[in-house]
Amino acid sequence: MQTQPISTVAFTLFLLLLSPPRAAAARPPPDPLRTSCAQARYPALCVQTLSNLSNTAAKPLDLAQAAVRASLARTRGLSAYLWALKAASQGFELRQRVAVSDCVKQISDSVRELSKTLNELQHLRDETFQWQMSNVQTWTSAALTNGDTCISGFNAVAAAAAGNIKLELKQRVTDVSMFTSNALYLISRLTDSVTGKPRANSGN
Incomplete structure (x- = not known):
């Protein structure tokens, strides 16, 4: 009389173990954008930047x-x-003016390098893909370095009067560097991605 309830409980537990977990079946699929940005240096910013793209269509x-x-x-x-x-x-002061002029040149160079990068990404070809991607990575890395060089030039200016300027400039350059760093990461993902490699395009 006492063994039957135990057997019933054991049988019920056995059936539960055989049943597939419902939570796993109901789990939503991973977000492609979050997956793409997971290893970026600034993942939240990466997702925000790409949020206007279609999650399913974006390559x-x-x-x-x-x-x-x-x-x-x-x-x-x-x-x-x-x-x-x-x-x-x-x-x-003279050193401050020189630092500003240097930053103007460096960031203007960054604009040119990123413009070349975008143009190259819009005209990729199978036969020159690796060479083009090498150029793209070089230009984007140079744009990232230009920001660091600009800040370093201002850090060398010891005058206290440059303090507020240095603070605002550093904030602005840091903001740009975050976007550029994420761009470089996604370029690296493209380089390593077979699906990202375009078909030969003889019309461009």
Whole structure:
């Protein structure tokens, strides 16, 4: 009389173990954008930057181009700020004026390098794919380095009067660097991705 309830409980547990877990079946599929951005240096910013793309249709090439466009737009904004700062720098000390002029040149170079990067990504070919991607990575890396060089030049200016300028400039350059770093990451993903490699395009 006492053994039957135990057997019934054991049999019920056995059936439960054989049944597939419902939670796993109901688990939503992974978000492609979050998966693509998971290893980026700034993943949340990466997802935000790419959020206007279709989750299902976006390919590695689409993601890389969108990231470069965002970086280029931010870099152009920084360049405009620096040109305005240079125009207002007549009252600065000589070392400050030199630092501003150097930053103008460096960030202008970044605009050109990112523009070349975007153009190259829009004209990829099978037969020159690896060479083109090497160029793209080189240009994007150079744009990232230019920001560091700009900040280093201002850090060398010891005058206290440059403090507020250095702080704002550092914030603006850091913002641009975050976008450029993510763009470089997505370019690297494209380089390593077979699905991101375009078909030969003889019309471009």
